[in-house]
């Protein structure tokens with residue numbers, strides 16, 4: 395089969411389209427014929443191997459998994475011996491540890507759910523990592539309730555475009571922060587208010603928020619804290635903060651030097667859960683959430699897709715069609 399393969403960490407040019415052996419499903423696995431696979435900043439970090447902390451999980455000297463990619467949607471091609479809930483021909487979407495930038499990927503059955511009937515394979519592939527992060531940040535970490543004020547930075551990006559819609563579905567009053575070119579997009583996602591960051595710094599206005607999901611983290615954490623209500627929660631979610639240990643140092647510094655309480659500062663790492671993907675499938679089916687697709691690239695241009703994602707100016711999701 396064809397796959398985008400990387401033998402070392404580095405810039406997008408390390409990705410090469412190669413012929414590799416098709417994987418075989420283990421007892422609890424499903425072999426998916428990949429229709430589409432989305433990519434996001436996390437894939438970019440794993441490809442470059444920076445911050446270096448990612449190498450603890452993905453291989454110290456070179457990537458343990460030669461084929462990158464986590465999110466996918468496609469058709470079941472074969473199932474392992476223990477799998478009864480899925481059959482060849484079923485349309486599924488979900489996530490894998492790696493290996494989705496390929497014609498076929500082997501994925502544990504628990505990581506997959508059926509594609510809602512109203513969704514294309516490209517739309518479905520756009521969902522898992524970014525929408526799960528948005529859902530978990532807003533529901534599990536911030537416990538957003540109806541009537542609360544929620545501010546989302548990077549509202550036009552992969553996570554932000556889902557977060558705006560999910561916060562609205564939870565009944566919050568939502569403010570999206572984006573640049574001039576994306577104001578209409580963010581409003582169309584349901585944001586009650588839009589702050590154009592090229593004109594206004596949300597940390598310098600009078601408005602206070604119960605929850606801030608900061609997907610960009612360009613302002614100092616202490617400045618963002620001023621935009622919180624006294625019982626508000628800030629969720630820093632950019633993954634930025636230094637070449638070596640990523641966001642960790644920044645968070646420790648904020649806790650120690652800026653006097654954030656546990657309630658006020660809640661960094662998190664999303665953990666993919668099937669139940670949450672089913673929740674998202676419901677929100678997608680009822681039209682409360684619709685993926686925003688920025689661009690699609692063919693598999694042979696996966697390097698260009700990662701290059702574009704790495705630049706940090708996507709509008710919604712970038713999807714690779716296979």
Ligand SMILES: NC(=O)C1=CN([C@@H]2O[C@H](COP(=O)(O)OP(=O)(O)OC[C@H]3O[C@@H](n4cnc5c(N)ncnc54)[C@H](OP(=O)(O)O)[C@@H]3O)[C@@H](O)[C@H]2O)C=CC1
Nearest residue numbers: 435527548550551552553573609632633663664706707708
């Ligand atoms: N915690 C977790 O488990 C997860 C964390 N993440 C992290 O979430 C972060 C966001 O991911 P994702 O949404 O996919 O990123 P994107 O690259 O898709 O989003 C970038 C968006 O942010 C906008 N933007 C850039 N600068 C600003 C600014 N100063 N203020 C407001 N918006 C701005 C850009 O718009 P414009 O071009 O107009 O500036 C663009 O639309 C990433 O750092 C990623 O690592 C992602 C998934 C899971």
